[in-house]
Amino acid sequence: MAFFLVSVVLHWYFGWEVFIDEQQAHGQPVQVSQYVAEMMRDTMENWQSEFLQLIWQVAGLAFLWYCGSSQSKEADDRMEEKIDFIIRRMEPEKAEQLLTAWKEKYPEK
Structure with missing residues (x-):
């Protein structure tokens, strides 16, 4: 002031x-x-x-x-796919359960 x-x-x-x-x-x-x-x-x-x-x-x-821009959405999609891949590798038995639960908790925009 x-x-x-x-x-x-x-x-x-x-x-x-x-x-x-x-x-x-x-x-x-x-x-x-x-x-x-x-x-x-x-x-x-x-x-x-x-x-x-x-x-x-x-x-x-x-x-x-x-x-949002198309570029930022593409980067988010790419990162999400990589994280899904890592989760499936680390927890093969529970991966689909975890991913489904997170999808319900955090729905896509």
Whole structure:
């Protein structure tokens, strides 16, 4: 929170310095109301840009992760087949019972 507040204060301070320089360069009076309106616009543009980008990344990644990709499903299927093979080799008598029980407990999506 402190970092956020310091960054906002510095943003507005340096914005004020630039605003004064621009007003003086154009021979216009410095008006606080004009500065506040300009800085509010700039701040909202920055936040809108960053938050929209962040929301898209989080929501998009969550959606894609939820759906899963074909590559990740293939890797899971391959690994599952290898594990089934190992279980059948290590416990030949109980392997089918174990695999059936696990399939019921953890059904495929």
